Amino acid sequence: MINQYINENKDRFVNELLDMLRIPSVSADPKFKKDVLGTAEFVKQRLIDAGADNVELVETAGYPVVYGEKMVDPSLPTVIVYGHYDVQPADPYELWNSPPFEPVIKDGKIYARGACDDKGQMYMHVKAFETMMRTGTLACNVKFMIEGEEEVGSANLATFVKENKDRLKGDVILISDTGMLGNDTPSITTGLRGMSYVEVEVTGPNRDLHSGLYGGAVANPINILCQMIASMHDENNHITIPGFYDNVDELSQEERAEMARAPFDLEKYKKALDLKDVHGESGYVTMERNSIRPTLDVNGIWGGYTGEGAKTVIPSKAFAKISMRLVPHQTSEEITKKFKKHFESIAPASVRVVVRPHHGGEPVVTPTDSVAYQAASKAYEETFGVKPIPVRSGGSIPIVSMFKSELGLDSVLMGFGLDTDAIHSPNEHFGVFNYMKGIETIPLFYKHFAEMSK
């Protein structure tokens, strides 16, 4: 009955998603403010249409949180669905095969910024909810909490949660903002990396200078910034910030052996990225480097003349955006503090530096023995025909640890995307297969969660 409803409404489910993808809800860039708010309005309306109660846009210091709920029976467990309606910036635009905010379906995949992260995966829950409502199969109480600032660090969500603890009483947080190993090897994410994100500014002379008249005699802030960044990895690609690894949770050989059983083909991996070789921390394999090990990556750098042709200038300033992915037992506050102290300490007297913390998030490991995980595992097994593999992801969903600390709730990360979906990249996409599988699998989670909670 559920499947029949889903099949009959498949085209509409897809078209509604395309409509939402047409709204460029880039939270990082103020010029899209109208569109971000428009997307919140869109989600609110769809929740109302689906039959949710008390639907509203809850104002925050930033973008509003879309809240809605359906309380069926106080004796039933309550699922709190989290997702986000904002998306990453789409640049560089020129690398998209079709405009990022004009979704197209090609070879069964929906191409658009946010198709997977997270509009597509978030909207699966709205449509699964609609399905359960229309078919009278809603097995749990449900509360929706869809935010608009995930891509900029969920700065105001913690406040929202603190101020709405009663409204957010429940039994589990359900999130689809992660991926699976493959369409034939479903997996459930059981760990996430945390993050420290900083912007650094290096100032040399008080104005741009002629590189002939001053070159060699004053500090060039670009050269200095490069030296400072380079010095933060040693020859084994260990991060050199003092104390950086102090609290890192080292996995046992058993745990690493367990991880190694997940299917992975290094040659395929390199081929897909057009790499002659991978690059990372000595002593760890690729799947460990991008999941259980912390990192330091420059996400953006700029300074001096970047236009056409040649300009012989020593710029006054150089800038970089640097993020560090954190693993369990590291904290963003600790690492941001250690980065700042170190960065300031290695700056030569010939420059001045400023470190501006952007936002942080804490790493998490979610239990696999919980009722919620078991219910999710069962649901995947029924729709995919195989038991999902638990995996640690390298990504970050900063708010997962916040839900634990503020609400005392664990999260279950039911992702349906693929690593190849190019989230945060040009040509982001999401399989229609994955979208529909999500809508099928979610009601089964509710069913099993209700039964197993009895």
Add this chain to the structure above:
Amino acid sequence: MINQYINENKDRFVNELLDMLRIPSVSADPKFKKDVLGTAEFVKQRLIDAGADNVELVETAGYPVVYGEKMVDPSLPTVIVYGHYDVQPADPYELWNSPPFEPVIKDGKIYARGACDDKGQMYMHVKAFETMMRTGTLACNVKFMIEGEEEVGSANLATFVKENKDRLKGDVILISDTGMLGNDTPSITTGLRGMSYVEVEVTGPNRDLHSGLYGGAVANPINILCQMIASMHDENNHITIPGFYDNVDELSQEERAEMARAPFDLEKYKKALDLKDVHGESGYVTMERNSIRPTLDVNGIWGGYTGEGAKTVIPSKAFAKISMRLVPHQTSEEITKKFKKHFESIAPASVRVVVRPHHGGEPVVTPTDSVAYQAASKAYEETFGVKPIPVRSGGSIPIVSMFKSELGLDSVLMGFGLDTDAIHSPNEHFGVFNYMKGIETIPLFYKHFAEMSK
């Protein structure tokens, strides 16, 4: 008589310069093509007005060379005036106190891009020529060669010179495209650094990647580029490119002692640039570091997300513009080759690199015992009241060595600008005092050069 004419026409001389400064002749950026050509036309007209013969815009593969001449008497020596009508890009625009192409006079200084480099200094020669013509005092034959591609490496001037050797027969090249130590300590530049300018591209993965899912497992081209750039200086700020110093002309202790006699105040220097400390090669003082020593400076760097807020991306590519200033006996071809070989050799297997040579120029040292230098020195002494000091400049005028090799002619570098004129920087300016002093001093050079050449 000459001075009377100059005084009577001072305001017009200044206003004509302001008119030229209003035309944004940025040769590095194709979008200013119309304006660069418009400036060439402007110079051509003023030469005609001043009384030059055979004035024309000589086409090249790039921007035209403005040519004009006045042959007074074959028995007189011939001065070939070189200058350029193109200017550096004006960005960053936001740092200008007044728009770069809307010249204003403040505290006796003309503020505009090109005010000093080189429109102001080039136009002194046009007005000095006019003055000598109107007052019947032109003591030498004169030929003008004013190009429009100096700021992008004078790519087509060598061809022009080769194809016009007859037309360019003469006795000396006269150039005002350098500075003086100060308005009370005039100086004449006797040496220039050469340059190699390259653009480098580092490619990691074939597309931008999510720094959570891939961070730590693949080479981040920005981090790698920073490491490669950082590795090109050692702890003593020596450049590590193999063979980089092979042909460097090391000055004797006597020569260095002579240099040290030029007035220089390190504290003033630091204060003017708002620097806690200077930065450069061990074993050399500031005035040596920026004149007799070669350098490697990053003039621009870019990669990844540089917009507002935070984007967690590992970019596919990172870029840098890098220039090396060269000293006598180094050649741009040699150094560009060594840089390319080295840069490619230090790239890890996890990235691909491309090195694109931009343009080069050769270092020069001009003789101080020549008739031309002596005539110039005498001219300064008469207008400034003190003997000018010979100094080696850190800047580059690539074509000076080309004039020597192609035409067999030495150049005399009669500069009237100041290091504080902020050429290549926001708020470039040129003192009205310096502009007028130039117009006064140039005719005296012609007079002495003619007499001393007898």
